[in-house]
Amino acid sequence: MILKTIEHQENIDLRNFCTIKVGEKGKIVYFPKDYKEISILIKEYDNIYPLGIGSNLIFSDGVVNKVFVHSKNLKKYEIENQNDIFYITAEAGVSFKTIVSVVKKYNLEGFENLSGIPATVGGATAMNAGAYGSEIFDLIEEVWWIDREGRLNHSKKDEIKYSYRYSQFQNEGFVYKVKLKLRKSDKNISEIIKNHLLDRNSKQPLDLPTAGSTYKNPAGTYAGKLIEAVGLKGYRINDIGFSEKHANFLVNYGNAEFKDLIKLLELAERKISDEFRINLEREVKIID
Numbered sequence: 001m002i003l004k005t006i007e008h009q010e011n012i013d014l015r016n017f018c019t020i021k022v023g024e025k026g027k028i029v030y031f032p033k034d035y036k037e038i039s040i041l042i043k044e045y046d047n048i049y050p051l052g053i054g055s056n057l058i059f060s061d062g063v064v065n066k067v068f069v070h071s072k073n074l075k076k077y078e079i080e081n082q083n084d085i086f087y088i089t090a091e092a093g094v095s096f097k098t099i100v101s102v103v104k105k106y107n108l109e110g111f112e113n114l115s116g117i118p119a120t121v122g123g124a125t126a127m128n129a130g131a132y133g134s135e136i137f138d139l140i141e142e143v144w145w146i147d148r149e150g151r152l153n154h155s156k157k158d159e160i161k162y163s164y165r166y167s168q169f170q171n172e173g174f175v176y177k178v179k180l181k182l183r184k185s186d187k188n189i190s191e192i193i194k195n196h197l198l199d200r201n202s203k204q205p206l207d208l209p210t211a212g213s214t215y216k217n218p219a220g221t222y223a224g225k226l227i228e229a230v231g232l233k234g235y236r237i238n239d240i241g242f243s244e245k246h247a248n249f250l251v252n253y254g255n256a257e258f259k260d261l262i263k264l265l266e267l268a269e270r271k272i273s274d275e276f277r278i279n280l281e282r283e284v285k286i287i288d
Ligand SMILES: Cc1cc2nc3c(=O)[nH]c(=O)nc-3n(C[C@H](O)[C@H](O)[C@H](O)COP(=O)(O)OP(=O)(O)OC[C@H]3O[C@@H](n4cnc5c(N)ncnc54)[C@H](O)[C@@H]3O)c2cc1C
Pocket: 019, 049, 050, 051, 052, 053, 054, 055, 056, 057, 071, 092, 116, 117, 118, 119, 120, 121, 122, 123, 124, 125, 126, 127, 128, 129, 130, 131, 169, 170, 173, 174, 175, 176, 204, 206, 210, 211, 212, 213, 285
């Protein structure tokens, strides 16, 4: 049954819901505007899948039989200043770009290393997104989330399970709202962010559709280094390949297809397992 009172779209082209632009069709996506609508959706369906901007996602081919719940209508945020400690409480769909604009406006420190990650607050919290030695859970104080029964929960950071590129929200419920703690800085934060973005741009293939890092870095090494070591940096199967610029980034050279992408992942995983006895763990989420 379709819940007509909640904004939605049927028969969707999944390439429009992920940054790597791979995938075919989805049956339905809902765009709830508050936690009550999220709760109604969770109670109604048992196959919901939360979506941010899809910068860590790969959809399979054919029709994906999930009820997607997208955060584009959850973009409210509040800023509270307590003696130069700033709390930003942001709904799931607030983008990192918006957080960066707040951080620059008030000259706040703590977010510099995360700037440039294409993410929503909800997706980043689920993934515990991070870069350059920082991660979003360094800044998170509290999370409001809807559980599998559709109830609104409120958890303090020390009650939440998270680790490198993981949080419990990957497996349960929907992140509704997150409170971040930042402090006023005496450094020039806009300048630091500008230089940080230049550094990211010089290392990442941002001119082509991609889903960012394909694999988590195994302990003590880098996935990109291993991919390069087995000769797959720049290697492609038809329109999908490991980037020449950053071996751990898959890039879509035009009309990449899921079947080629999977072949490429399996090839890399087999070669790295054979040569280094390391089983790479996928960071990208494959949805089928
Ligand atoms: C060019 C590029 C650079 C990148 N660089 C980095 C980097 O430096 N560091 C890094 O960590 N990642 C990086 N990524 C990957 C990606 O940006 C992050 O994983 C990001 O956090 C995904 O956010 P999203 O909102 O797009 O989530 P999506 O990709 O839409 O979803 C990711 C996961 O989060 C879940 N999710 C989304 N919203 C919610 C919600 N409201 N509640 C519960 N679960 C939710 C989804 O179900 C899915 O499991 C990069 C990606 C690209 C394309």
